[in-house]
Amino acid sequence: MPIYDYKCDGCGHTFEETRRMADPPLTLCPECQEEKVRKVLSTGGVLGSIKNGEAGGGGPPMPPCAGGGCASGMCGL
Numbered sequence: 001m002p003i004y005d006y007k008c009d010g011c012g013h014t015f016e017e018t019r020r021m022a023d024p025p026l027t028l029c030p031e032c033q034e035e036k037v038r039k040v041l042s043t044g045g046v047l048g049s050i051k052n053g054e055a056g057g058g059g060p061p062m063p064p065c066a067g068g069g070c071a072s073g074m075c076g077l
């Protein structure tokens with residue numbers, strides 16, 4: 001399941017959400033309750049790990065940096 005990064009243009013809050021393709025676009029900021037949230041591009045490492053997890057075939061979702069080389073520092077590993 002893809003994880004998207006979101007950023008609020010109102011208060012600058014950033015967060016991650018796991019979304020399905022069928023879900024409506026996320027626009028409401030959980031911090032300031034304004035509809036100023038926009039999706040931002042994830043890091044290459046996150047996208048790569050997600051692709052690897054899907055290739056495994058129905059296994060548990062892999063943490064963003066399981067493949068090593070976390071460039072964002074957001075995973076705490």
Ligand SMILES: [Zn+2]
Pocket residue numbers: 008009010011012013029030031032033034
């Ligand atoms: Zn906000």
